[in-house]
Amino acid sequence: MFFLKDLPTRQMIEGYVTTLEAGDEDAIETALIMMRDASVLVRRIDQYFQAENLSQLRFLIMIVIDREPERPWLYQGEVAERLDVSKPVLTRAVQSLMDAGLLTVSPDEDDKRWKRLSLSPDGTKRLHALLPGYFQLISDFMADRKGG
Amino acid sequence: MFFLKDLPTRQMIEGYVTTLEAGDEDAIETALIMMRDASVLVRRIDQYFQAENLSQLRFLIMIVIDREPERPWLYQGEVAERLDVSKPVLTRAVQSLMDAGLLTVSPDEDDKRWKRLSLSPDGTKRLHALLPGYFQLISDFMADRKGG
DNA sequence: ACCTATTAGTTATCATGCTAACAATAGGAG
């Protein structure tokens, strides 16, 4: 996360650092704005999901499973490939989705190390119910950002 | 933070959500890219600071104090105003900076609730030593991002 | 002077990210 409300001005960056090449100050300013905006947006998204006893990560897990409708399940490792989180975090999130009844987990018969993950009917319903609000929230945020 | 490696395509967003106005899909895609980029950058920055037994938050606390050189100290509440974190998080970060000898803390004489925060000579030295690498890291990230 | 409300900061507890170390399974060489 990034928490600085008043970003460093370009002059300040120049004052602090003399080894930068020309134009770098603009890129840095863009990056700082990006981190701050992303922090605020992520916080809002997390609030959105928290009210539903979910999190952005658990939601994204459901998305990657749902968006391959021709597959009856994804292996946990495949989900991991599509996301970018550590293994223990995935373990914990999958467990909590299962506890909530949104995800169905079964061991693979050929290789008992692998876990098959599918959305339960409830999970699919829940995901699709959350999607409009999710995208609307993001869309509104971006509109505010341009405006204000 | 945001972890999806393959972002939803515009078609997919349209397929999921029918209530959006025209043009919203682009804004959403921009937002998803922004969150993913910011996540990656924040992770790199945290690694940079972790190697120094610091964190981005502790670093930002030092910056907001350092960038008002005409003031002999900032009150903890003033630091809180300039950042966007909860009070307990600030308490903990200030404590850890003090333990590390980078921050000098003293109570105000007029109002004993207030805490005066100043950088120690070591803190100032440390901050200025970290700044070039910090801005360079950000600058490099932005260059990579455009290129690749 | 005293009672109450407000303010600054802390403590307790939870959520969720991480790495390191582990168990269980599978596969291949001898």
Next chain:
DNA sequence: CTCCTATTGTTAGCATGATAACTAATAGGT
């Protein structure tokens, strides 16, 4: 078959974000 290695996922423990409830100090009205 047995042993060594690789792979999948889990457990344990840490860091750092949050909120709720607390303490201590101050301010203000009676």
